Amino acid sequence: MDLIVSAAAQIATPLTMLAIIVGTVVGVIVGVLPGLGSVIGLTMVLPFTFSMPQIPAIALMLGVYCGSVYGGSITAIILNTPGTPQSAATALEGFPMARRGEADLAIGWVTTASTIGGLFSVLVFVITGPSLAAFSLQFTPIEYFALGLFAMTCIAGVSSGNLVKGLVAGALGLLLATIGNDPVTGDLRFTFDSFQLSAGIGLIPVIVGLFAFSEMFLRVLQIDRPGPEASEMRVGFRMPPWKDWRPRIGMLLRGSLIGSFVGALPGTGAATSAFIAYSEARRASKRKDNFGHGEPDGLVACESANNAVTGSALVPTLALGIPGDPVTAVMLGALVVQGIAPGPQLFANHLDLIYAIFLCLILVNIVMFLTGALGASLFTRVLRIPEPILVGLILIIATVGAYGVNGNVFDVWVAFAAGVAGVVLRYFRFPVAPIVIGMVLEPTIEMSLRQGLILTHGNFWGFFERPIASLLFAITLMTLCWPLVRMGIAQLRNRAATEYQEDGWVDGDASEVAAVALLLASEDRASRLEAKSASTTL
């Protein structure tokens, strides 16, 4: 308790408070702008942290980190162009809602869900810290492969309408991600002797292209966008009423748990957690049919999940010194410069610092909520900007964003090409979110599969000797088979009912045909056996 009080005293300085507010606001802004994400935000403030005392420096980075993960959802809702990869799933429900003229309500949902998810993970961070870190070490490459495979099943969840097209898009994403260095041998793949391609195709330029550019191109081409009149768009921030919240508390908790779990595993991240939470929500929701048409369940699940990653991702970063993604890697680099040595002893001997981070995170989440609530009236006004001006602005910002990731002009061309491809894909009604899922997961799946095979000396059956991996494989199989099983159960019920009524075979659907075929085959076999035995006796 004394430690919490002393930590509170440490952060109750004007500089720390200023750092929290500035950091969070900057974070939300870089999150909102397509292409500029958490890493660029942190890079921007990095030089400032070098000359700041320890606690304000940490506060500034935490603000940028949490704010940027949230900020991407605002653009996803308003413009169907997720500001960051973490918010790609948010666009699936948020944009349909905004097109109904309820952008203010959608922002209300995501802001609240993000804040609660964030606060949930702050508790996870401080309560379970070292033991969660120990748990994350149970995940070796083999478990990561199993988890990656499971996460691929999310493609089904985000391909509304056409699963085959979703799978094609997912495969496209996987293939795009294989361009460049082979992670194990270092050989170059699919680069066609292009030096620039040897660095691979970046995720962020592709997202900027697929979402921001293609959305703007479509608007210019006036294909398929009969949105409401600008004047009908509600601006501002509207808190969803409690009666709408109550049935969604479960979704909120589920999303927060998924986010906290995924965040604690180094090497996965907020984008993965959001997709898993979204497709899990879709599976479990009572309002399944409304998914894809602006269902708050989906918004609540994916936004609580991606923000719940923030707190728990700090656990392996601080307790083990293993940053989970480029974002936490930048933060860890800056912390080491501040003289903080990560490792188990940080939680054991420097609890004051841990509590200071804990309190900062709570404040950051509160400031994030206020930034969202107050900023929403500004952000949603974007919808009232005349289309030509808006399209021009977004194209400029998106171009800067694509360039800014690696400071490489080639990435702008990638984004442009992805934009054209996005127009074509959307015109033929291919969902684009599976491309993102494929690109996000390919490095994990490929690297962990090949590492796992090195560790088991090339024996894939060795993967099933690991309990956690086997469990994940089983869950993956169940997820894939669940719709079939459900169909089967429905049919059995149906059949029982019809048999009861008519005492006979009705409609020859697939399973019955199969059953009949099996029956015939066995009869055939029996008769042949008879014939055989007859012939031998003769």
Place this chain on the structure above:
Amino acid sequence: MRFRKETAGRLGIALSASVMMIAGNATAQSNRPVTVVVPFAAGGGTDITTRAMQESLSDTLKANVAVKNTAGAGGTIGVGEVARARADGTTLGMAPVGPLTTQPHLRKLPYDVDSFDYICLAYSAPTVIAVRQDSDFSNLEDLVAYAKENPGELTFAVQAIGSIPHIAGLALADAAGIEMTFLPVNGDGPALKSLLDGTADIFIPHVSFYTSNSDQLKSLALLKDGRLAEQPDLVTAEEQGYALDFPIWGGLVAPAGLDDADISKFETACKAAIDSGPFQERMQALKQPSAYMGAADFEAFVREKYDTNRKLLEKAGLLAN
């Protein structure tokens, strides 16, 4: 139409201001601005070292100095960008050992050792062979004995193919006559993870990474020709019978064809930056020894390493055709 021009104007200003923020913190200086390309992402060792020099460089050169992170393909994209830049003294690069002396041998790149003018060596961190803190091995003898009894059972986590740690591991296996399983991972953090979760037994980080994680790691050998003044308790490999010396270093380079006057101007600025207070403080926080070489020495050093690393890679069969 209820759209108000005023709102759009305000928004436009806000948006363009945000865009300009990433252009960096500019202060008026008389000379032409200089961009230092860092070929890795922000927050890494190379980036932090460069940013620690930024302010002093700017003061000495009386020019804006911007740090630009061009990451990708093991640092070759950023170093390639420097090689292609105009040699007018506005573009420099912080070129690390890998993209400069090992990557050109591994694949076809649009640059080689002759593509640059060399300004100074800015840092050089020795590497250590590290195992888990609770490992049964306490020196190289234990490690080699185990590897000889169980060929291929010892797993070595490699941060990047063809990197200095990889070459050092190959050299160790060669010198000790042992067989190891090489497990590629993506950088220092994942390598640490593979040790902690038990999938790998050893890896080779640079000394500052080792020091900041020293309560989870144990050093078996410092890969340097003598002990370290900052951490004299680290036993060298040489003392244990293996003459292995594999530092991770980097320095400032410019596209080939720079004026001699410009080279010596940058050389002076580099020396001043390395001697400056903030830089020394940063190195101390990272527990990294400071190093410096002038233009001529640095060039000779790079050329020598370029040739020796080629031989090591050739021996390991990693050379591009």
